[in-house]
Amino acid sequence: MHIVVQNGTVIDPANRLEADLDLLIEEGVIRELGRPGSFASVEAQRIDASGCVVAPGLIDMHVHLREPGYEYKETVLTGAQAAVAGGFTAVACMANTNPVNDNGAVTRFMVEQARSAGLARVFPIGALSKGLHGEELAEIGEMVEAGAVAISDDGRPVMDANLMRRALEYCSMFDVPISVHEEDLHLSAGGGMNEGPTSVRLGIRGVPSVAEEIMVARDIALARLTDGRLHIAHISTRRAVDLVRQAKAEGLAVTAEVAPHHFTLTEAAVEGYNTNAKMSPPLRLAADVAALKEGLRDGTIDAIATDHAPHHRDEKEVEFDQAAHGVTGLETALPLTLHLVQDGEISLSEAVRKLTINPARILGLPYGTLAVGRPADLTIFDTRASWWLEPLASPSRSQNTPFAGWELTGKVRLTMVEGRVVYDDREQEGQPA
Amino acid sequence: MTFTPRHFLGIEGLSRDELLFVLNTAESFREISEREVKKVPTLRGKTIINLFYESSTRTRSSFEIAAKRLSADAINISAATSSVNKGETLMDTARNLCAMRPAAIVIRHPASGAPHLLARLNHCPVINAGDGTHEHPTQALLDVMTIREHLGEVGGKTIAIVGDILHSRVARSNILALTTLGAQVRLIGPPTLLPPEFSRWGVERHTDLRAGLAGVDAIMMLRLQRERQTRNFFPSLGEYARRFCLTVEALKEAKPNVIILHPGPMNRGVEIDSRVADGPYSVILEQVTNGVAVRMAVLYLLTTQERPDMQTEPGACDERPQPDSFEATQDRQKNRPPRQPEPFLLPKRAVGQ
Numbered sequence: 001m002h003i004v005v006q007n008g009t010v011i012d013p014a015n016r017l018e019a020d021l022d023l024l025i026e027e028g029v030i031r032e033l034g035r036p037g038s039f040a041s042v043e044a045q046r047i048d049a050s051g052c053v054v055a056p057g058l059i060d061m062h063v064h065l066r067e068p069g070y071e072y073k074e075t076v077l078t079g080a081q082a083a084v085a086g087g088f089t090a091v092a093c094m095a096n097t098n099p100v101n102d103n104g105a106v107t108r109f110m111v112e113q114a115r116s117a118g119l120a121r122v123f124p125i126g127a128l129s130k131g132l133h134g135e136e137l138a139e140i141g142e143m144v145e146a147g148a149v150a151i152s153d154d155g156r157p158v159m160d161a162n163l164m165r166r167a168l169e170y171c172s173m174f175d176v177p178i179s180v181h182e183e184d185l186h187l188s189a190g191g192g193m194n195e196g197p198t199s200v201r202l203g204i205r206g207v208p209s210v211a212e213e214i215m216v217a218r219d220i221a222l223a224r225l226t227d228g229r230l231h232i233a234h235i236s237t238r239r240a241v242d243l244v245r246q247a248k249a250e251g252l253a254v255t256a257e258v259a260p261h262h263f264t265l266t267e268a269a270v271e272g273y274n275t276n277a278k279m280s281p282p283l284r285l286a287a288d289v290a291a292l293k294e295g296l297r298d299g300t301i302d303a304i305a306t307d308h309a310p311h312h313r314d315e316k317e318v319e320f321d322q323a324a325h326g327v328t329g330l331e332t333a334l335p336l337t338l339h340l341v342q343d344g345e346i347s348l349s350e351a352v353r354k355l356t357i358n359p360a361r362i363l364g365l366p367y368g369t370l371a372v373g374r375p376a377d378l379t380i381f382d383t384r385a386s387w388w389l390e391p392l393a394s395p396s397r398s399q400n401t402p403f404a405g406w407e408l409t410g411k412v413r414l415t416m417v418e419g420r421v422v423y424d425d426r427e428q429e430g431q432p433a
Numbered sequence: 434m435t436f437t438p439r440h441f442l443g444i445e446g447l448s449r450d451e452l453l454f455v456l457n458t459a460e461s462f463r464e465i466s467e468r469e470v471k472k473v474p475t476l477r478g479k480t481i482i483n484l485f486y487e488s489s490t491r492t493r494s495s496f497e498i499a500a501k502r503l504s505a506d507a508i509n510i511s512a513a514t515s516s517v518n519k520g521e522t523l524m525d526t527a528r529n530l531c532a533m534r535p536a537a538i539v540i541r542h543p544a545s546g547a548p549h550l551l552a553r554l555n556h557c558p559v560i561n562a563g564d565g566t567h568e569h570p571t572q573a574l575l576d577v578m579t580i581r582e583h584l585g586e587v588g589g590k591t592i593a594i595v596g597d598i599l600h601s602r603v604a605r606s607n608i609l610a611l612t613t614l615g616a617q618v619r620l621i622g623p624p625t626l627l628p629p630e631f632s633r634w635g636v637e638r639h640t641d642l643r644a645g646l647a648g649v650d651a652i653m654m655l656r657l658q659r660e661r662q663t664r665n666f667f668p669s670l671g672e673y674a675r676r677f678c679l680t681v682e683a684l685k686e687a688k689p690n691v692i693i694l695h696p697g698p699m700n701r702g703v704e705i706d707s708r709v710a711d712g713p714y715s716v717i718l719e720q721v722t723n724g725v726a727v728r729m730a731v732l733y734l735l736t737t738q739e740r741p742d743m744q745t746e747p748g749a750c751d752e753r754p755q756p757d758s759f760e761a762t763q764d765r766q767k768n769r770p771p772r773q774p775e776p777f778l779l780p781k782r783a784v785g786q
Contacts, residue, residue, distance in 0.1 A: 189664075200630040201445070203545035203567030203602060273546030317524055319544030321565070 002026050003419060004039045008049025008380060012056060013353035014369035023054065025376040028419030032372060047421075049380045052413055055352045056368050057089025057377030058334065061359040062154070062179070062233055062257060062305035064326070065091070065122065067113060068106070069098025074310040074397045076113035076122055079330070081395035082308070083120040084423040086330040087379035087412040090360075090367055091120055091308075094154040095127035102127035104142035111147045119422045121377075123149040123363065128167050128178065132156040137167060144174045149363040152179035154233055155280070155325075159185055161218060168228025177229040177255065177362055180219055182240070183281060187211035192320055194267040194282040202273065204320060207282050209237040216240045220247045223254055231362055232256040234307050236281040238291035245300040255362050256295070257305040260336035261327055261402060263292045269402050275316045275323035277402045279309065293345045296354065303359040304351075306333045310398030328401045331394055336403075338383055338410035348383070376419040385411035436734045440552045440559040443568035444609040452613055456578055459723070459730035465502055466725055476505035479536035479736055484526070485562070486512040486542040491697055491721060492562050492572070496539050499728035505536065505736075523547060524554075531556040536736040540564070545602075558735040566600045571731055572696050573606035575724040577614065579716050580651050582723075583692045588615030593645055593687075595621040595677060596655030596704050597666070599628055603696045604655060608634050621645035622677065625666040642677050646686040654679055654695045657704045670703055680706045684714065692716045 003025040010021040010033065017033075024032040024039045032039075065079035074082075076093075083091050093110065095101035101110060107124045114122030126143030128151050130136045140151055151171055158164045158180070171178055188207040193199050195206025216232060220243055223230040232244055235256045247254040261279065266286050269277035277283060295301040309326025316323050337351045346354075360368030367377050386409045391399035415423035436454050438447070447455075465473055481500040485493050493509060500507035512518075516526060523542070527550075530538060537558040540548050545565030552559040563569040580587050592611055598604045598620050608631075611618050618636040620627055627638055639645030646652065657673065667673045684691065693705075693715045701707045710717065 197630045197633055200599075200628055201605070203565050203605065205566075273549045314522070317522075317550075319523060319542070319550060320546045321544040 002042055002044035003047060003376070004042060004044040005047045005049055005054055005378070005380070006039070007036060008052050008054035010054045010370060011349055011352045012370040013349050014056070014357040015371055017370070018349050023370065023378070025419050028376050030370055030372055030374055030376050033370070047380070047414060048426075049413075051384075052380045052382045053348070053352075054370075055379050055381070056356040056370050057379050057415065057417065058087045058355045059359040059363075059365065059368050060088045060091040060306050060308065060330065060333065061150070061303055061363055062259075063091045063093050063308040063330065064096065064310065065093040065110075066310060067097060068109060072397065073312050076110065077117040077119075078395055078397045079308070079310070080114065080117045080119035080122060082328070082330040084415040084417070085395055085412065086332070087334045087381055087415055088330060089120055089377040089379065089415060089417045089422075090123065090365065091330075092123045092125050092149055092363060094125050094152060096132060096155045100127050100132050101125070101143070101148075102130050102132070102138035104139065104146040107143045107146035107148050120417060121367070123147065123365070125150045125152050125154070125179065127151070128153040128158060129163060134158050134160055134163060137163070137170060140167075140170060140176075141174065144176055148176070149365065150177050150179050150231065152181070152233065154179060154181045157181050157183040157185055157215060161222065164219060165222050165226060168222055168226040168230065172226065172228050175229070175364065177231040179231045179233045180215070181233050181280075182212045182215035182219065183207070184211045184214050187214070192278055192282070192323075193270045194284050196267060196285060198267045198270060202270065204270070207280070209239065209284065209288070212237050212281055213239045213243065216243045220244075220252065220254060223247070223252050224250070227253070229253045230255070234259045234262065234281060234305070235292070235295070235301060236262045236284050236288060238288045241291045241295040241300055245295070245298070248300060255302045256300065257303040257359070258292050258296065258301045259305060259307045260329060260333045263289055263296070263340065264336050265402060273320040274402065275318070275320055276327060276400050276404070278320065278323050278325055279307070279327050280325040293340065296340070296346050296350070302354065303362060304333060304337055304354045305359065306330055309400075310396055311400045312398060313400075316400050326400065328391075328394070328396055328398055330396065332389065332401060332403050332408065334381060334412060335408035335410035339408075341383070342409065376416060378416045379412060380414040381410060381412045383410050385409070387411055437738070439735075440548070441570060441731050441735055442548050442552060442559065442561045444570045444573050444606045444613070445568065447613070449613050449615075452574075452577075452610060455574060455727075455730055455734065456581065458734060459574065459578055459726040462729040462733070463723070463726040465729070466722070471502050472504055473502065474504045475733060476500065476503040476536070476736060479505045480534070481505045481507045481732060481736075482530050482535045482538045483507060483509045483562070484530065484538055484540045485510065486517065486523075486540070486547070487563070489541055489563075491724065492541060495721070495724040496562060496728050496732075499725050499732055502725070503729055503732060505732065508535075523550060527551045527554055537732060560731055560735060563602055565602065566605075567602050568606045569602040569696075570606045571724070571727050572603050573610040574731070575720055575727040576603075576607055576653060576694055576696070577610050578723045578727060579694060579720045580692065582719070583716060584650055586614075587611060589617075590650040591617040591619065591648060592651045592653060593619045593621055593649045594653045594655065595642065595645070595679065597626045597657050597661060598622050598631065598655070599626045599666075600658065600661065601655045607653060608636055612636065619645050619649065623667055623673070626661070642679075642683050643686045646683060649687045649691060651692045651694065652679065652684075652687060654693065654705050656696065656698060657700055659700070674703050678702070678704060678706055679709050681708050681712070684709060694720055696720070
């Protein structure tokens, strides 16, 4: 069976392509790209993408799917449903499950759950240390063999510099990146929001920017020492962006991602003790937001990743101090990124690049492009459609988003994985061409 | 003048006129506590719940006495003897208490923002009796009331607040109240307990006690929590006391008729010398007396408004708030109708006298 995706604007940054093209898909693989109408004579299922962008399937290199262990927050299935609704065809899920993904058995379980869900591709990220305790290396080789695409103790900063050094050295053998959650726990000391004027006024213990910057500086120094591949997860401060910029200028194998909430919101969102604005690292100041946008513009920040961190309402509807860290993000990432495009911060093509080919390259995945011969993973979205975010309408098991009730511009119309339509939000089935 | 806030969560956001209105109301209530029969029927038939998640002597008994002198029924719940021990969440406790139809809930809680969480239920007025390191608004009002008694209007006066500013809800509420009323505020303490962000509050920061006390009209000492030492905010109580203990010698820097306040409980010999605490300049016990009047005023003002926007139907508080309820609550507060307290319910002395 052939599929023709027609009348859309194809954006494929990996091939520097941005043009009105039709796509011919055969057996889940992209066969040919041609001018509009090229495939008019081919007998095929036709998907009309008029007025929409046809992009490679989005890739989120940082999510928490909570399975195994915390299925009341999210499962691989519900997380994959939220992913495809947000236009993501592949996600990489962190290891802080229960049991922790620190061995091949848990990695294989995750891969199997994803296969039976059959929606987005799910790639496990293995733990750096056993049990995320930050003491001994986890069985990295075994996890990589089972399908882990990166290594990370995300959520639990690696305070032991020597362990981080050994991990960088050891991982160079497998060519997988180490994704690092940069937070000096002595400096953050259990804080719940950015340290600054708002935290002082609200009486909330603050996490200073230096808690992140010191660790970014340390790990860049270790990357220089070891030739390891370092990936800075959810970068949030101005000076951390500066440090990554310098490291790249030096030619080190350092990459970075930013979460949409960090380039969209400031610490002001915490006002009123809004636990849905509590996450780690915390929302920062306007100057940091500006620096994150600059980092996206000049290429210092390679990828946009959600840090989708579902939590049950019971874990958020509590005193701010006790509320869980984290927000959901799979369904808001694309519109919030498109807001940057509308504001002229980055081009549409750059936005797509940071959601597709860049994370694919960091993780070593053969996706994120619409090149002929590649799997037909793609996302069709309307850059102009506005909608209101209703968290309860999400397939995710959790609704902890700071964007509830926001009017968002940019709507996913269709998501396809390997030629299969896994999400379809077109006005009506089979719109006339 | 009207006083329209639905809840009393902090000094932040209150205007000068609103602060003065509460203070004037409190002053008019003070006389009740001087009577032989210390009771007026103003809040008869209303139930006030004091929900205390932290130990407290002064504040809790002060709220209880205030409620009783207004003829309200006061119920005290402390975390140590409640279902909190059985793992009940704050919100579930609050929902259950709301189902008993109180006229107001007074809450003391170790987490900043806990009263705001209760206020989101929007069932009955919530009064903050101290939340974490955020605010303690009735304490600030009783402090200002005491200062006004001795010094007249606080506008133009210079007031020093000394000690652990960083962790003090009393300091935050007082800085807001005093600066709103036009006073000059000086904060004095070691830099570890006095972060630079406070400069934005329109106050002076001092790390030298004597320099900071030069020419001040009033000194507010804060309680130093001993457990701060283990987190390296200062090396030892002894070293802290040598630099920041209010002694008779340090007091000489202040104006001759200076008054000294302390919210209690005091660490004698740490932040305040006994000769000062018990000396002629101390107004510490007057603060406690005024605390009852301030809490009477706050209870009165918050429980005698009509509240068409609050959920009072049976079962209404079972409705869990939607994720957007922060904004919804704020919108409701913005749109609230102004309402004057009914004058015939006021005690004998007129407001503002």
